Amino acid sequence: MNRTEPVTLTNMCMIKNGNKILVLDRNDPVWPGLTFPGGHVDKHESFHDSVVREIKEETGLTIKNPHLAGVKQFYDKNNERYLVFFYIATDFSGSLQESDEGKLSWLTKDELEHHKLAYNFDHDLPVYFDEKISEHMLDGKRDELF
Amino acid sequence: MNRTEPVTLTNMCMIKNGNKILVLDRNDPVWPGLTFPGGHVDKHESFHDSVVREIKEETGLTIKNPHLAGVKQFYDKNNERYLVFFYIATDFSGSLQESDEGKLSWLTKDELEHHKLAYNFDHDLPVYFDEKISEHMLDGKRDELF
Numbered sequence: 612m613n614r615t616e617p618v619t620l621t622n623m624c625m626i627k628n629g630n631k632i633l634v635l636d637r638n639d640p641v642w643p644g645l646t647f648p649g650g651h652v653d654k655h656e657s658f659h660d661s662v663v664r665e666i667k668e669e670t671g672l673t674i675k676n677p678h679l680a681g682v683k684q685f686y687d688k689n690n691e692r693y694l695v696f697f698y699i700a701t702d703f704s705g706s707l708q709e710s711d712e713g714k715l716s717w718l719t720k721d722e723l724e725h726h727k728l729a730y731n732f733d734h735d736l737p738v739y740f741d742e743k744i745s746e747h748m749l750d751g752k753r754d755e756l757f
Numbered sequence: 758m759n760r761t762e763p764v765t766l767t768n769m770c771m772i773k774n775g776n777k778i779l780v781l782d783r784n785d786p787v788w789p790g791l792t793f794p795g796g797h798v799d800k801h802e803s804f805h806d807s808v809v810r811e812i813k814e815e816t817g818l819t820i821k822n823p824h825l826a827g828v829k830q831f832y833d834k835n836n837e838r839y840l841v842f843f844y845i846a847t848d849f850s851g852s853l854q855e856s857d858e859g860k861l862s863w864l865t866k867d868e869l870e871h872h873k874l875a876y877n878f879d880h881d882l883p884v885y886f887d888e889k890i891s892e893h894m895l896d897g898k899r900d901e902l903f
Contacts, residue, residue, distance in 0.1 A: 614797050615763035615837055651760050654838075657894040658828065659903035679827055679891035682804065682842075691761055692800075696828075745825035748803040757805035 617691045622662040623649030624677055624698040625739045626670070631717035635669060637729060638713045644729030647739075648712070649695070662698045670715060671708025674700035681738035681745035697738050763837045768808040769795030770823055770844040771885045772816070777863035781815060783875060784859045790875030793885075794858070795841070808844045816861055817854025820846035827884035827891035843884050 625647045626633040635648040650665035652658060659677065666674050677698040687693045709715050718726065720740070724733070737744045737756055746757040771793045772779040781794040796811035798804060805823065812820050823844040833839045855861050864872065866886070870879070883890045883902055892903040 613765075613835070615765050616800060617761035618764040618766070619759075619761050620764070620838075654762060655832070655896055657830070657892060657896075657901065657903060659892050659894070676889065678889070679825070681825055682828075684803070686801070689759070692766075743822065743824070746803060746805050748805070750801055750803075755803065757803060 617689075619687065619691065619693040620652035620658075620661075620696075621650060621694065622652060622658060622665060622696045622698060623647045623683075623735075624662050624666050624674065624700055625680070626666070626672065626674060626703060627699065627701045628703075628717065630719050632720060632723055633670065633672075633707075634716055634718050634723060634726075635712060636714045636716070638711065642729050644732070645723070645726050646729045646732050648715070649698075650712075652696075658696050662696070666700070666703075667705075669710050669712045672703045672705045674698075675702040675704070676700070681747070683735055683738065683747040683749070685749035686751070695735075697735070699739060765833065765837065765839040766798035766804075766807075766842075767796060767840065768798060768804060768811060768842045768844060769793045769829075769881075770808050770812050770820065770846055771826075772812070772818065772820060772849060773845065773847045774849075774863065776865050778866060778869055779816065779818075779853075780862055780864050780869060780872075781858060782860045782862070784857065788875050790878070791869070791872050792875045792878050794861075795844075796858075798842075804842050808842070808846075812846070812849075813851075815856050815858045818849045818851045820844075821848040821850070822846070827893070829881055829884065829893040829895070831895035832897070841881075843881070845885060 652661040794815040798807040
């Protein structure tokens with residue numbers, strides 16, 4: 612029995628440099644505002660490779676040994692599952708270079724939390740900051756952390 | 758642009774009780790042998806709920822606060838992505854009850870590593886035991902840990 616379902620696979624990465632965190636002010640018309648950088652996973656691409664590639668494209672930085680902090684999921688307008696693999700990277704090289712995706716800034720956690728964030732992004736943050744939380748599930752009115 | 762791909766979503770859980778780990782001697786004709794218990798994620802089910810449900814079905818135990826340790830992926834015989842979300846649970850209640858899926862035993866890590874395991878399951882173990890490892894990617898001849 613085939614048990615597949617159509618899924619969109621994406622990643623997002625919190626890059627930390629001491630007490631500063633890299634944020635992207637996303638131009639995306641569907642989901643504008645402050646988030647972390649990230650993007651789509653290509654077919655046959657590992658999640659590790661996808662997040663390294665996307666971070667390079669959106670920030671100019673080469674991250675090393677990103678760690679999976681957890682996963683977010685929601686159902687998109689086609690009622691299909693959309694997954695975001697959340698990574699944390701503390702090891703990186705290169706110089707910051709912005710892309711068409713949006714402007715980049717280094718903020719403290721406190722500054723981040725007091726900024727206007729992209730829709731519902733504040734509900735993603737515990738997956739990055741609380742080691743006991745590894746999933747954010749959004750589905751209709753359901754908005755739960757596990 | 759729709760960027761979905763067909764994906765099979767599953768889970769697997771290492772349940773720890775002191776220095777003992779619960780293993781399942783899987784009857785599955787496609788993937789027989791020693792692994793941890795787990796199974797499929799249903800549509801609109803969170804990964805957390807799916808692993809709690811599957812562990813209850815296969816072991817009789819009710820796990821609490823399972824933590825996502827990482828993810829395994831491979832391409833199945835239809836060349837479609839197959840994901841396994843790897844959980845660790847140390848908090849559980851109830852009494853062990855076997856299902857048709859296979860026999861259960863409590864082993865130490867050392868006993869586990871010296872057992873004959875299901876195909877390639879030994880390559881999954883670092884995702885459970887090494888906090889720095891959060892992905893196991895299998896694709897054709899590619900067999901990598903990140």
